[in-house]
Amino acid sequence: xxxxxxxxxxxxxxxxxxxxxxxxxxxxxxxxxxxxxxxxxxxxxxxxxxxxxxxxxxxxxxxxxxxxxxxxxxxxxxxxxxxxxxxxxxxxxxxxxxxxxxxxxxxxxxxxxxxxxxxxxxxxxxxxxxxxxxxxxxxxxxxxxxxxxxxxxxxxxxxxxxxxxxxxxxxxxxxxxxxxxxxxxxxxxxxxxxxxxxxxxxxxxxxxxxxxxxxxxxxxxxxxxxxxxxxxxxxxxxxxxxxxxxxxxxxxxxxxxxxxxxxxxxxxxxxxxxxxxxxxxxxxxxxxxxxxxxxxxxxxxxxxxxxxxxxxxxxxxxxxxxxxxxxxxxxxxxxxxxxxxx
Amino acid sequence: xxxxxxxxxxxxxxxxxxxxxxxxxxxxxxxxxxxxxxxxxxxxxxxxxxxxxxxxxxxxxxxxxxxxxxxxxxxxxxxxxxxxxxxxxxxxxxxxxxxxxxxxxxxxxxxxxxxxxxxxxxxxxxxxxxxxxxxxxxxxxxxxxxxxxxxxxxxxxxxxxxxxxxxxxxxxxxxxxxxxxxxxxxxxxxxxxxxxxxxxxxxxxxxxxxxxxxxxxxxxxxxxxxxxxxxxxxxxxxxxxxxx
Numbered sequence: 001x002x003x004x005x006x007x008x009x010x011x012x013x014x015x016x017x018x019x020x021x022x023x024x025x026x027x028x029x030x031x032x033x034x035x036x037x038x039x040x041x042x043x044x045x046x047x048x049x050x051x052x053x054x055x056x057x058x059x060x061x062x063x064x065x066x067x068x069x070x071x072x073x074x075x076x077x078x079x080x081x082x083x084x085x086x087x088x089x090x091x092x093x094x095x096x097x098x099x100x101x102x103x104x105x106x107x108x109x110x111x112x113x114x115x116x117x118x119x120x121x122x123x124x125x126x127x128x129x130x131x132x133x134x135x136x137x138x139x140x141x142x143x144x145x146x147x148x149x150x151x152x153x154x155x156x157x158x159x160x161x162x163x164x165x166x167x168x169x170x171x172x173x174x175x176x177x178x179x180x181x182x183x184x185x186x187x188x189x190x191x192x193x194x195x196x197x198x199x200x201x202x203x204x205x206x207x208x209x210x211x212x213x214x215x216x217x218x219x220x221x222x223x224x225x226x227x228x229x230x231x232x233x234x235x236x237x238x239x240x241x242x243x244x245x246x247x248x249x250x251x252x253x254x255x256x257x258x259x260x261x262x263x264x265x266x267x268x269x270x271x272x273x274x275x276x277x278x279x280x281x282x283x284x285x286x287x288x289x290x291x292x293x294x295x296x297x298x299x300x301x302x303x304x305x306x307x308x309x310x311x312x313x314x315x316x317x318x319x320x321x322x323x324x325x326x327x328x329x330x331x332x333x334x335x336x337x338x339x340x341x342x
Numbered sequence: 343x344x345x346x347x348x349x350x351x352x353x354x355x356x357x358x359x360x361x362x363x364x365x366x367x368x369x370x371x372x373x374x375x376x377x378x379x380x381x382x383x384x385x386x387x388x389x390x391x392x393x394x395x396x397x398x399x400x401x402x403x404x405x406x407x408x409x410x411x412x413x414x415x416x417x418x419x420x421x422x423x424x425x426x427x428x429x430x431x432x433x434x435x436x437x438x439x440x441x442x443x444x445x446x447x448x449x450x451x452x453x454x455x456x457x458x459x460x461x462x463x464x465x466x467x468x469x470x471x472x473x474x475x476x477x478x479x480x481x482x483x484x485x486x487x488x489x490x491x492x493x494x495x496x497x498x499x500x501x502x503x504x505x506x507x508x509x510x511x512x513x514x515x516x517x518x519x520x521x522x523x524x525x526x527x528x529x530x531x532x533x534x535x536x537x538x539x540x541x542x543x544x545x546x547x548x549x550x551x552x553x554x555x556x557x558x559x560x561x562x563x564x565x566x567x568x569x570x571x572x573x574x575x576x577x578x579x580x581x582x583x584x585x586x
Binding site: 235 | 353356367393398482485486487503504505545550
């Protein structure tokens with residue numbers, strides 16, 4: 001009998017996510033998957049498992065969980081208040097969760113999307129080749145209290161107690177954008193004003209996209225509202241009829257008729273996805289060459305995550321029974337923790 | 343020839359290229375886009391990871407760290423030079439679908455408003471849409487969701503400035519001489535003129551997507567009572583046959 005994760009309580013936006021299902025764009029189905037793919041990769045690195053393992057994405061609020069066997073977890077993305085049987089757990093770290101103990105994850109403390117990863121990944125059935133829930137397409141749904149999630153076999157159950165320093169992306173900031181197919185539907189003046197404007201992430205937003213409310217007037221294309229529907233990809237900044245830009249995320253539609261002023265580069269898209277309501281966002285055009293170079297750097301940084309791990313030193317006051325713990329778990333098996341990941 | 347501007351190659355984000363065969367919908371441009379995608383699927387240039395079509399364009403996604411943009415653009419230019427794409431035939435194996443539709447009523451509350459924008463009475467609007475045998479020009483926006491056309495000139499009406507907060511699954515909507523039949527419940531700027539019980543996307547089925555680009559569709563007017571009776575049938579009373 002393989003392990004299960006019992007969900008006793010869940011926030012309103014908890015869903016199983018992985019790297020999504022590419023290949024169905026021609027059928028109108030976007031790739032989907034985790035809106036912060038970097039957080040997914042961070043969890044995989046912490047647990048030393050493949051990057052396509054499914055995890056729980058926690059939108060703004062976590063929940064209360066219990067495992068039916070001893071398992072490992074990792075917590076990444078937007079930091080949330082996490083406790084195991086009342087003792088505070090470090091975010092951006094991996095931990096042991098003994099069978100029957102209670103893991104509670106509260107509200108987000110910065111950013112928007114937290115991730116709960118488990119050793120072996122969540123093993124719900126694949127649909128159309130992936131486990132990631134696509135809410136907009138109706139493939140799966142958010143997790144309800146009482147759900148029992150099957151877990152995959154954990155290849156490295158002994159390895160926990162690691163941490164790392166995440167790339168900062170939980171408070172808005174400047175994001176790089178490239179010109180895209182419809183950027184020239186906007187005048188040079190309008191593009192310059194777009195770069196000079198400070199936006200605030202609107203409370204409206206979900207896995208499909210978030211509205212960026214400008215300080216000052218909205219933006220308008222020269223083509224009006226009769227533009228032919230054209231392909232959309234995550235990161236596209238669509239300007240709707242009232243002039244408000246929407247930045248499209250993992251679960252976006254595949255085509256759309258509102259003109260797009262530019263596209264947020266993949267390396268910076270987690271900054272938009274993770275911006276909490278009200279956070280300031282700025283957009284800056286970069287050349288395509290600079291964007292490709294940034295993508296190379298982002299991938300190199302992601303590939304280097306396993307080498308950036310270090311032992312988590314627990315604060316003594318957080319440990320209810322000091323003697324029951326290995327102070328630095330996860331390195332006691334004598335294997336090096338760096339550079340040994342697939 | 344169709345003028346020197348087309349086909350036009352543009353970049354999409356950092357990892358996409360789009361070949362457009364026009365800036366407005368035309369049947370030759372639509373056929374060209376479908377044929378180019380077919381050619382890319384049969385013999386893709388190195389590095390192509392996924393393709394799709396929109397109304398008059400073919401999209402491809404690739405990894406720019408593996409294949410530089412210049413290389414991909416050159417490969418596309420070579421492929422484009424091999425034939426006159428505007429002259430391509432429609433895809434094979436097309437079907438004609440007949441989908442029972444309630445026009446107007448509180449199920450489709452924007453019929454009057456859309457008819458007015460098109461300069462028609464509500465009855466004329468119903469006749470005009472239901473007598474048009476429209477073609478699936480592309481599948482997009484949401485899973486299995488068709489853009490259909492082309493409707494008579496009168497229907498060249500813009501989308502609404504404000505979004506309708508939510509149309510239901512099966513909503514038939516209109517703008518810019520096209521119909522969209524919604525496969526999901528979503529906000530939209532298209533006007534909701536009819537309601538069907540047809541499910542376009544069935545993720546639990548072996549064949550989850552029903553319509554294909556090139557298929558033709560007629561929206562047959564039915565009374566509300568008929569629709570209520572068809573609501574529990576995933577086909578919503580729709581039938582299909584092979585087109586010759």
